[in-house]
Amino acid sequence: MIALRDVTKEYAGGVRALAGVSLHVEPGELVAIVGPSGSGKSTMLNVLGTLDRPTSGTVHIAGHDVGRLPDAKLSALRAHQIGFVFQQFHLAQGTKAIDNVADGLLYTGLGPGARRRRAAQALERVGLGHRMGHEAHELSGGERQRVAIARAVAGDPALLLADEPTGALDSASGDGVMALLRGLHEAGTTVVIITHDREIAASLPRQVRMRDGLITDDSAAAVPS
Amino acid sequence: MTAAALRPARLGPRDVVRVGAVGLRTRPMRAFLSALGIAIGIAAMVAVVGVSASSRADLDRALAALGTNLLTVAPGSTLTGERARLPVESEAMVARIAPVREVSAVGLLEDAKVYRTSRIPETDTNGIAAYATRTDLRAATGAALRSGTWLNGATASFPATVLGSTAARRLGIGHAGPDVQVLIGRTLFTVVGVLDPAPLAPELDSAALVGWPVAQARLGFDGHPTTIYTRSRDASVEQVREVLGATANPEAPNEVAVSRPSDALAARKAAGEAFTGLLLGLGAVALLVGGVGVANTMVISVLERRAEIGLRRSLGATRSQIRTQFLAESLLLSLLGGAGGALLGTLVTAVYALYQGWPVVIPAWAVAGGMAATLVIGAVAGLYPAVRASRLSPTEALSAA
Numbered sequence: 001m002i003a004l005r006d007v008t009k010e011y012a013g014g015v016r017a018l019a020g021v022s023l024h025v026e027p028g029e030l031v032a033i034v035g036p037s038g039s040g041k042s043t044m045l046n047v048l049g050t051l052d053r054p055t056s057g058t059v060h061i062a063g064h065d066v067g068r069l070p071d072a073k074l075s076a077l078r079a080h081q082i083g084f085v086f087q088q089f090h091l092a093q094g095t096k097a098i099d100n101v102a103d104g105l106l107y108t109g110l111g112p113g114a115r116r117r118r119a120a121q122a123l124e125r126v127g128l129g130h131r132m133g134h135e136a137h138e139l140s141g142g143e144r145q146r147v148a149i150a151r152a153v154a155g156d157p158a159l160l161l162a163d164e165p166t167g168a169l170d171s172a173s174g175d176g177v178m179a180l181l182r183g184l185h186e187a188g189t190t191v192v193i194i195t196h197d198r199e200i201a202a203s204l205p206r207q208v209r210m211r212d213g214l215i216t217d218d219s220a221a222a223v224p225s
Numbered sequence: 226m227t228a229a230a231l232r233p234a235r236l237g238p239r240d241v242v243r244v245g246a247v248g249l250r251t252r253p254m255r256a257f258l259s260a261l262g263i264a265i266g267i268a269a270m271v272a273v274v275g276v277s278a279s280s281r282a283d284l285d286r287a288l289a290a291l292g293t294n295l296l297t298v299a300p301g302s303t304l305t306g307e308r309a310r311l312p313v314e315s316e317a318m319v320a321r322i323a324p325v326r327e328v329s330a331v332g333l334l335e336d337a338k339v340y341r342t343s344r345i346p347e348t349d350t351n352g353i354a355a356y357a358t359r360t361d362l363r364a365a366t367g368a369a370l371r372s373g374t375w376l377n378g379a380t381a382s383f384p385a386t387v388l389g390s391t392a393a394r395r396l397g398i399g400h401a402g403p404d405v406q407v408l409i410g411r412t413l414f415t416v417v418g419v420l421d422p423a424p425l426a427p428e429l430d431s432a433a434l435v436g437w438p439v440a441q442a443r444l445g446f447d448g449h450p451t452t453i454y455t456r457s458r459d460a461s462v463e464q465v466r467e468v469l470g471a472t473a474n475p476e477a478p479n480e481v482a483v484s485r486p487s488d489a490l491a492a493r494k495a496a497g498e499a500f501t502g503l504l505l506g507l508g509a510v511a512l513l514v515g516g517v518g519v520a521n522t523m524v525i526s527v528l529e530r531r532a533e534i535g536l537r538r539s540l541g542a543t544r545s546q547i548r549t550q551f552l553a554e555s556l557l558l559s560l561l562g563g564a565g566g567a568l569l570g571t572l573v574t575a576v577y578a579l580y581q582g583w584p585v586v587i588p589a590w591a592v593a594g595g596m597a598a599t600l601v602i603g604a605v606a607g608l609y610p611a612v613r614a615s616r617l618s619p620t621e622a623l624s625a626a
């Protein structure tokens with residue numbers, strides 16, 4: 001599913017956010033990425049999600065050599081194969097939950113009817129069938145994140161990337177969100193989660209530890225699957 | 226799945242409009258205000274064009290009703306600069322020109338002042354002139370009666386007068402009647418009729434018209450006409466015009482001024498058109514300022530919505546889809562303004578024209594041109610912000626929130 005080889009990422013000003021990272025993730029895995037602040041976790045996730053291009057090294061996602069794809073094809077890859085969940089939810093204000101989710105499918109080529117249908121299904125799946133008509137400001141933080149997850153998975157992506165999805169939530173809401181992500185993993189989706197929460201990290205099948213732009217520890221390397 | 230199978234989905238027109246309207250929906254006040262700038266420009270231009278077209282339609286209608294075949298002959302000035310006179314027999318000679326169908330004349334009574342009562346001192350002139358008038362003048366000039374009757378063979382010999390509309394107003398006379406009298410010279414004249422304004426013979430508006438015989442008998446009229454009015458067959462008007470001077474005064478054809486009042490009327494309107502051009506220019510400036518407003522709104526919109534742009538990119542929007550979104554927003558904004566402005570301009574034109582009693586004419590080309598200008602402005606105003614939005618890197622955009 002994911003293959004990074006010798007990936008580096010340098011920002012303007014000489015910041016080396018990734019200093020040569022290689023990582024393999026098989027389809028259907030559930031991976032936690034942990035590490036201190038500034039260690040390059042988000043940078044790596046953005047590279048995985050094709051939102052950012054590496055300075056050097058190669059990235060393969062779902063069989064595509066990302067470095068060789070033009071913007072339009074990368075966008076199509078994101079639309080069909082990759083779902084994102086962000087710490088800040090990024091829901092549209094003044095828009096109902098169902099429309100937030102349906103609009104997430106705008107770039108998949110589905111018609112308006114199909115988008116709404118799928119959005120309704122996705123909201124049912126995250127347990128928000130009764131909140132479809134609510135706007136973002138009428139939802140709790142946990143509910144907002146569940147809407148965001150519904151939006152990320154409504155298009156049935158093969159890969160779900162979550163950057164601190166529980167970072168802005170209390171532990172109860174965080175548990176609900178994690179349960180959802182585990183459920184998706186069980187349904188076959190490849191899930192990569194950045195987390196600062198040791199308990200959450202420890203509860204996931206595989207942990208990748210980062211420091212200073214490098215992977216310092218990978219539990220899968222010790223026990224190859 | 227192979228790389229070739231990755232194809233970004235195209236957004237249908239409905240989705241483009243929907244996505245383009247997101248900014249308008251979430252910030253309606255700002256959208257309204259920036260559309261207002263465009264609306265004012267378009268409204269100004271449509272109203273200027275509409276009002277001038279309506280006034281021209283009114284003129285055309287008036288000219289069609291009044292006819293354009295009226296020619297007038299008046300004495301010019303002699304070589305030495307004195308005021309010339311038309312021969313007494315000039316009227317009869319003009320009538321002999323073949324295509325001339327109607328001839329009439331008035332003679333200015335220079336010494337006869339017109340007053341409501343004898344109590345007003347004679348030095349107090351009120352701009353009303355008395356004229357000796359042929360009874361067929363009304364037919365030749367097309368002047369309509371507002372009240373009373375016109376002079377006829379009988380009343381032309383008696384102290385009876387018909388007042389022009391302005392003259393009646395200045396004298397404070399609303400309508401004609403047997404007991405309504407004015408003082409012309411030293412004689413009391415009964416007001417038998419009041420005219421409507423006469424667009425082709427505006428000199429009659431401030432006139433008190435009396436019969437030719439009574440003028441000669443009581444007001445010392447010498448019989449020299451001061452204006453001869455002729456109507457010719459439409460096709461021969463120019464031909465008549467050429468010979469009119471020499472016919473009216475064969476001895477001194479240069480001392481005759483021939484004019485066509487319908488031309489003067491049209492020329493007066495044309496003079497107003499230069500003003501229209503100026504107003505149109507002002508409208509264009511307003512439109513331009515409106516365009517700058519839209520551009521400004523779009524730049525701010527892109528800055529504020531970086532997180533949304535990043536999110537859309539993460540959801541699979543291509544650069545060109547982001548560009549299209551903001552271009553659509555800009556076009557929608559200015560189109561809204563343009564449509565509102567066209568409506569407003571139409572309304573202003575209609576109200577003004579109806580108030581003036583003109584037919585309401587809003588040229589389709591003005592509205593279409595306004596909308597086209599709006600589209601161009603929307604595209605130009607939106608282009609730079611849209612390109613900026615599409616060039617944003619998704620990660621930078623996302624981290625902006």
Ligand SMILES: Nc1ncnc2c1ncn2[C@@H]1O[C@H](COP(=O)(O)OP(=O)(O)OP(=O)(O)O)[C@@H](O)[C@H]1O
Nearest residue numbers: 011012015016017036037038039040041042043044
């Ligand atoms: N756009 C950028 N320009 C310059 N430097 C950047 C940029 N984004 C990140 N960095 C730097 O790259 C390094 C890695 O950042 P990254 O966001 O990947 O860290 P992180 O592991 O996600 O940290 P956190 O846990 O705090 O989210 C940091 O030193 C950061 O300052």
Ligand SMILES: [Mg+2]
Nearest residue numbers: 041042043163
């Ligand atoms: Mg981070």
